[in-house]
Amino acid sequence: MSSTWKNNISFTVFGESHGAAIGVCIDDLPPGESIDFDKVCEFMARRAPKKSVTSTHRSEKDHPTIVSGYYNGKTTGTPLCAFIANTDQHSNDYSNLSKLARPGHADYTGALRYRGFNDFRGGGHFSGRLTAPLCFAGAIAAQILEKRGIYVGAHIAEIHGIKDKNFDPINTDKDMIREIRQKEFPVIIDVQGNEMVKEIDRARKDKDSVGGIVECIAINVPAGIGSPMFDGLENSIAQLIFGIPAVKGLEFGAGFDTVMMTGSENNDEFYVNDKGHVVTRTNNHGGILGGISSGMPITLRVAFKPTPSISKPQETVDYSAIKNETLEIKGRHDPCVVPRAVPCVEAAVNIALLNHMLDYPNF
Amino acid sequence: MSSTWKNNISFTVFGESHGAAIGVCIDDLPPGESIDFDKVCEFMARRAPKKSVTSTHRSEKDHPTIVSGYYNGKTTGTPLCAFIANTDQHSNDYSNLSKLARPGHADYTGALRYRGFNDFRGGGHFSGRLTAPLCFAGAIAAQILEKRGIYVGAHIAEIHGIKDKNFDPINTDKDMIREIRQKEFPVIIDVQGNEMVKEIDRARKDKDSVGGIVECIAINVPAGIGSPMFDGLENSIAQLIFGIPAVKGLEFGAGFDTVMMTGSENNDEFYVNDKGHVVTRTNNHGGILGGISSGMPITLRVAFKPTPSISKPQETVDYSAIKNETLEIKGRHDPCVVPRAVPCVEAAVNIALLNHMLDYPNF
Amino acid sequence: MSSTWKNNISFTVFGESHGAAIGVCIDDLPPGESIDFDKVCEFMARRAPKKSVTSTHRSEKDHPTIVSGYYNGKTTGTPLCAFIANTDQHSNDYSNLSKLARPGHADYTGALRYRGFNDFRGGGHFSGRLTAPLCFAGAIAAQILEKRGIYVGAHIAEIHGIKDKNFDPINTDKDMIREIRQKEFPVIIDVQGNEMVKEIDRARKDKDSVGGIVECIAINVPAGIGSPMFDGLENSIAQLIFGIPAVKGLEFGAGFDTVMMTGSENNDEFYVNDKGHVVTRTNNHGGILGGISSGMPITLRVAFKPTPSISKPQETVDYSAIKNETLEIKGRHDPCVVPRAVPCVEAAVNIALLNHMLDYPNF
């Protein structure tokens, strides 16, 4: 378990922040799927830290190398393993963290779990850097799904109280998804994006950080995909989404807002549209009923806490000596991971959907 | 997959609302654990519909029969299978639903998923009744955990805008958990509970329904339990929680509220307490960092949508004929599942925790 | 794990020899498959002990009761759970075995594995009786496969040195499989069967027992089913076959005999037959290459040790007191399980094949 997801598709994310390489090994991909390697790199680039106002100085060159399961530009169906070399590790930056538990990080819990033997440098296997292989896997899944017309898009829905508008839960199309994907700062309303950038900048100046919400939509998922109980679409998506660092909450459709509705307000009435398809007039259910797709767009929102790495001094403990200490994290830190989390959420949803689509009779 | 959860513990929930029986088969329970059958029934009784203001008239006698894996009052370690006979099925009540997709239910998606062959009567395998075996499994897990001092409690945190106070995320003890468990209407502040009951009653009179939030806490979970990425505590809990019907959202610790905090506000500083233990001053992280328990109480909140079964007429489709129809659900319906969902949430958390505790060296 | 098999299909075999019931819970069966319940009972009857020369006096009425996943004579696709009540347990027969490890049985190893908490009566969960639910599951799988033209047959190939002829590995057809299935004593050459019966009778008179070999064939399995490495047809079949008590060996195709061949003798040359199909002239490979079906009949042979329950006095230990004792097993015992093992082997192969067939594009 742990870093292996086991379902119709299985994959293991491996590596540590300061080890030789990170990567992913994906088993049971369908054979014969063309993969455009440049598009994979584009997907991954959206996750990589940029040398811009919203990011750290660490320049990651997340160039994946596929070593298996890929032949003549297509998946072979055998395990596809890709690694990303860690070329720019700056181990020194983290040297004083060796025994101090960074608040909000997994330094302390990871040390307990692995009895002190894990590679703690830079967060080790718990580092946000490990989302790069997740995005690689998601980019592969996305290309396979897009050939079937299924598109997954995401945007920054909120940063520290500043909100973007939501995706239209009925009429979002692939062009809108693609348009946001091209943006440097992925929001629907750019003026709101500008306010968010300012808010992030303010946090940086305060040696602090902010969190936010990523909204995600998946369109053209055929009705009838998924399963009841523990292997439904929500379950799979949830299991993967909570694998992304800093996620604190997840809701589907109207989510927590349904608490303020009555049943008659929340229920999405079915009707037969002019194409003869069964659809719903509203989409509070977020495209999933009983774990199974309804044919309506799948919508979800993911809450990310503020980046725990902040420059302000913090009280903490030395977890090897079990004594109180003060921690001051040196170097520049990313005051908001939410922009980089956008492709991570897409990746998780793409993988979950492809996984269930493999059960689909006409896949 | 689907109705089977596969991990250190595996279990399958089986049955349909109007079949001969429902039940659960649990594999890999530890051997030699005393199980007090009366306490199991008490746990399950909290989930059963009551003939009170807050529930339907269907009188379910959810008396489980254990047929294997239990000998001389103890678990044997081999699969423990229990079934609950369906004695009071009222199939007639649902007869006009046979082809009409109840909005908010899985009738339509289930029919597609199973190509029309599923037993749709009363929701079949998608019925809320299937939470009875989940509660059975949770009650077993709870007894095993409580012997190790780990207690899981839950309460109604909100019904349609009326709020209870939250659990104290630092100092909740087992007596408080037990006290709420005894209550007919499980809230911390009873006057708020009374308001909630009124709100539910109002919904019933309106032939409508309301949803709410269940808050759950787990105390005395040792630090270091869980794993990174896809098999952490959040992942397992999420996978099980989204197996409960009507769940639309899940958050851990400060959850979606972290979006309004800065990193310095949200980070929980560590310190060594007077017993020499590493603890945090606040508990916004909800007892889990990197998928692994920190030793602080684990806290989570689960959003339940309003019961989709309402008596008001609703527009929908006949999914066999693909034509528009009006649906009027006859009989009395439970206008709020939240009270009954409280033990279901506890069950899911107990199972997830026991699952991970089995990796604990000194279990 | 343990009593749960997890793959495209998952199932858990539950129960103890002297508990209330034994049974099986099968998840992820395809929906809409007609199941003839009488045929299931016929399949299971071939496994049940008969009051004839070749078996014990215990009269098991292995009548399964399906409680879920089956509606209007068809599978629903949701978990199918079936119980078989234990009605005739004769606990007294086993009373003196409570602390004595029967040689060749799992009494001692089971007690260690479950730290003394397992229900040891009559072998408990390790009893050969637990092959009844396996046969139930196999009977379901067989009916689903036979509708696709795939037939699995088995016969007694050898009892204590007395040999039947083998299935023709190229030309066996379904009529031959059906013919053997009808026989009281399932062999191809009945005169050899008569010798085997005499040999079994001789063993009984000697208060002893004998073992043998079951040969199994599966015809009309389409080419291309299975996977390389750890989830190939051999791997799945092996994992299930070694779940049948008393199995000591397994070989596919020419098996151990290939050791006496050269490559040029053993290699099965391919050719295009007059129907335009790719086939092999010989079938030493047993229908599987690289874990994947070749389209030729799948053949395997399973070695069963002599029944360990014998009436002769045996030296052993009291495993609770850790002291030497002499054991004399009372009552009449089945001196040869091989006839009853025939449907068990078929069951395992049917389940493994159905599991892999679910990946087949046109299933």
Add this chain to the structure above:
Amino acid sequence: MSSTWKNNISFTVFGESHGAAIGVCIDDLPPGESIDFDKVCEFMARRAPKKSVTSTHRSEKDHPTIVSGYYNGKTTGTPLCAFIANTDQHSNDYSNLSKLARPGHADYTGALRYRGFNDFRGGGHFSGRLTAPLCFAGAIAAQILEKRGIYVGAHIAEIHGIKDKNFDPINTDKDMIREIRQKEFPVIIDVQGNEMVKEIDRARKDKDSVGGIVECIAINVPAGIGSPMFDGLENSIAQLIFGIPAVKGLEFGAGFDTVMMTGSENNDEFYVNDKGHVVTRTNNHGGILGGISSGMPITLRVAFKPTPSISKPQETVDYSAIKNETLEIKGRHDPCVVPRAVPCVEAAVNIALLNHMLDYPNF
């Protein structure tokens, strides 16, 4: 599934014979285990083809590179991924095989399974070369087990009718295992080994090949390891052993020979030895009863067919054009894989044992 084994330990073997690299990603290894990298390489060297009489000319430098899960000479507990670059591929040697199904190989079945998209060069993912990562994983497992006193040894028991003596199933100790491990040609009786080498040489001169049997023993496995039914020691070992190419049969303990014994001959009587341990006088059961270790040495024998790659002309088909052809495999080929299979069998057994040992209370 397919190339991923999922249990307490999970691992995926990836790569193709002529791709960039092959390797293995192992999840859930225990943390803090010292791994001597040189010893890993020694283990793997036993599998590598040698430029001696018994092997091909391909000089494989199977030097693994560990990129994750290994820090300061110890396992970290997070996924351990290792690569082996493919440096010496000689693609040309195989060029005329592109469309001809080599008899006894998975060319045809693999092409069907992967709909023609697999990398078929040199057998691709089905190549015997993929046993190198298996041996890597086995070498890691062996080191962890040997620290607990558990040793797994194997030798060539038979080549084309020429037999070595068997391991003593009661008294084999680690020194004997180590002694065989050092031998260039791993047999117990060297004069028999010399005859085997001659037999292999004879096969080469005949442009043919021969098979054989590998016997394996595991000593000091504590009693009580394993589980009943589908996750017992036999099941796990079988699932892994049948992942090694060319395996046609597997038997435990007295295996197929038990067919010639009576119950009283085959049953291994228990007694309390002078150290107060429960042991058996004989070991026909091969150290496993009911899927669980008895504390006696675990013994098994694995049949390998003659190498299918032979230089003699063979009739076969062009599986793309579906027409008959004659195949003449160029280049020198290994006329017997059995010597190289010895560490592969050890690897499979080590992995299966470590997997089950992780359940052991005092591991």
